[in-house]
């Protein structure tokens with residue numbers, strides 16, 4: 001697929017290599033997708049801005065992996081990065097409530113072990129990581145080149161610095177850079193147990209921090225206007241069910257009534273059942 005077909009962001013991005021970052025990889029990424037590169041290695045992000053970054057964002061390669069900073073945010077405090085070996089992902093893996101979590105119930109983790117889940121809107125991989133931590137084999141599809149690069153770097157960093165307990169979880173996660181609609185169109189029917197969707201729009205999270213981060217992320221990937229089409233493709237290919245994550249007061253995706261809903265504090269899962277999980281594919285009753 002042409003890179004342009006996968007790059008929908010209205011943000012402008014410069015690739016920046018900071019001290020300790022992987023300069024070859026930064027250069028390769030900038031050439032492949034046509035982003036400008038600050039190509040002498042910069043000791044700090046502030047130096048790189050001074051040396052002529054005129055874009056709204058910097059995709060920064062450093063010893064900690066790849067991180068996206070908004071140059072419009074003067075403090076430069078919060079970049080977007082994927083961290084699976086620390087922070088909130090790690091905390092949720094250890095103390096998040098295991099199979100009692102709503103996402104686990106919505107996907108049906110307890111009903112079948114080793115479920116093959118397709119996370120067709122991977123984003124920063126948080127939901128996929130929860131499902132992989134609970135034993136699912138998860139294929140993650142992401143179409144934005146920037147988000148894919150952040151996620152790939154997060155998975156690689158976690159594999160190199162994470163503890164032995166993290167490696168089996170990462171082994172259950174496979175990342176593919178593609179548009180899920182195109183990918184699904186090439187699969188035979190009944191090719192995946194569960195398809196999980198968490199498209200971008202709409203969001204009504206309350207806290208200021210979430211709002212700020214989500215606004216920025218929203219600008220990066222757009223509104224996923226084609227998610228109704230994605231839901232229909234997913235329903236054709238899922239063996240058991242399609243699960244759609246929504247903000248609690250959002251309408252059903254594409255006005256399609258789910259088989260049932262599971263409601264949490266801020267989000268809701270709409271579940272479209274194709275077949276009961278107590279039956280095996282091919283069972284008549």
Ligand SMILES: C[S@@+](CC[C@H](N)C(=O)[O-])C[C@H]1O[C@@H](n2cnc3c(N)ncnc32)[C@H](O)[C@@H]1O
Nearest residue numbers: 121122123124125126127142143179180198221
């Ligand atoms: C709200 S985010 C998903 C967040 C994710 N559940 C998490 O836990 O981090 C939605 C993501 O889905 C991606 N996306 C939307 N439609 C897609 C499609 N048809 N194929 C691949 N990726 C898609 C967007 O680029 C965006 O990164």
